[in-house]
Amino acid sequence: MSAERHTASETGPAVRVKALESLLAEKGLIDQKALDLLVETYEQRIGPRNGAKVVARAWTDPVYKARLLRDASAAIAELGFSGVQGEDMMVLENTATVHNVVVCTLCSCYPWPILGLPPVWYKSAPYRSRAVIDPRGVLREFGLELPPEVEIRVWDTSAEVRYLVLPERPAGTDSMTEVQLEALVTRDSMIGVAKVSAPATRR
Amino acid sequence: MSRIPRFSGQVAVPLQQGEPVFQAPWEARAFAMTLALFEQGQYSWKEFQEILIDEIESAAVPGAAGLDSSPAHYEHWLRAFEQLLSKKGVIIEEQLEARASELSAAPSRYDDHEDEHDDHEE
Numbered sequence: 001m002s003a004e005r006h007t008a009s010e011t012g013p014a015v016r017v018k019a020l021e022s023l024l025a026e027k028g029l030i031d032q033k034a035l036d037l038l039v040e041t042y043e044q045r046i047g048p049r050n051g052a053k054v055v056a057r058a059w060t061d062p063v064y065k066a067r068l069l070r071d072a073s074a075a076i077a078e079l080g081f082s083g084v085q086g087e088d089m090m091v092l093e094n095t096a097t098v099h100n101v102v103v104c105t106l107c108s109c110y111p112w113p114i115l116g117l118p119p120v121w122y123k124s125a126p127y128r129s130r131a132v133i134d135p136r137g138v139l140r141e142f143g144l145e146l147p148p149e150v151e152i153r154v155w156d157t158s159a160e161v162r163y164l165v166l167p168e169r170p171a172g173t174d175s176m177t178e179v180q181l182e183a184l185v186t187r188d189s190m191i192g193v194a195k196v197s198a199p200a201t202r203r
Numbered sequence: 204m205s206r207i208p209r210f211s212g213q214v215a216v217p218l219q220q221g222e223p224v225f226q227a228p229w230e231a232r233a234f235a236m237t238l239a240l241f242e243q244g245q246y247s248w249k250e251f252q253e254i255l256i257d258e259i260e261s262a263a264v265p266g267a268a269g270l271d272s273s274p275a276h277y278e279h280w281l282r283a284f285e286q287l288l289s290k291k292g293v294i295i296e297e298q299l300e301a302r303a304s305e306l307s308a309a310p311s312r313y314d315d316h317e318d319e320h321d322d323h324e325e
Binding site: 011014018020021023027029031034038039106107116117119120121123127142 | 215216217222223224225226227228229231232233234235236238239240241242243245248252255256259260276277278281284285288293294298299300302303304305306307
């Protein structure tokens with residue numbers, strides 16, 4: 001058995017995926033077009049722009065923000081975002097004194113409907129391990145130096161709950177519209193490894 | 204929390220920006236198949252996730268400095284998917300291995316067929 005397993009692991013993943021695909025297709029369990037559509041959806045349609053819309057709405061509509069913090073899944077669904085890995089959402093508000101960071105220590109849980117699929121670093125062993133042990137050090141690697149008085153809260157995505165960080169609205173953006181604000185919000189700021197910056201002033 | 208992988212040294216987080224969602228086409232196919240069968244109700248997401256966690260954990264080498272599991276993530280994913288299919292009796296491991304060796308043998312067999320008809324079956 002161990003020799004056979006060895007053989008299997010020597011077969012490259014691309015070949016194993018092809019083998020699975022042909023076997024599942026023979027059983028009528030998958031359809032090529034449906035798979036193509038799924039891939040296209042996750043590559044092109046579902047991504048952090050969805051989360052940015054949620055954040056910009058929360059920044060500009062206090063009533064929405066209150067709903068978002070109370071029942072995130074429902075408030076996010078209002079904007080049309082729901083689905084696998086977004087069933088049980090919780091929004092964490094960053095403030096001047098509290099900074100939230102999200103990690104999945106055991107695998108790669110991530111709120112797909114609003115952020116898309118996770119970046120490579122999020123799934124990496126160093127991030128999964130060190131975000132909990134040394135969050136300040138990890139944030140520094142992302143270029144985010146937080147003052148010592150800011151409390152860092154690390155949230156380990158469990159099997160059930162998916163987190164979205166609501167970053168602080170940057171100063172000097174009072175005159176910006178919701179759509180303009182949306183463009184400022186980055187994926188990393190919604191995971192909590194970055195802040196949102198005001199646009200550079202142009203001369 | 205005790206299951207969190209520990210690193211003896213300071214292993215840098217492999218920062219990359221603007222990377223593609225999938226690093227290779229097979230990753231995308233593995234992902235899509237896992238999702239498609241979940242949506243059919245072949246298994247719960249929790250079932251898949253538990254196997255994925257075990258797979259990642261068993262592959263972790265404590266203290267392996269410079270370990271960047273990122274290219275391997277979808278390999279863990281694929282192994283977990285294979286195990287789940289086997290557990291559910293959808294595709295057993297032997298079937299998969301047979302089909303995979305058929306597929307990987309196919310190109311060279313075609314080459315061999317050019318000018319000889321010897322039967323190489325074992």
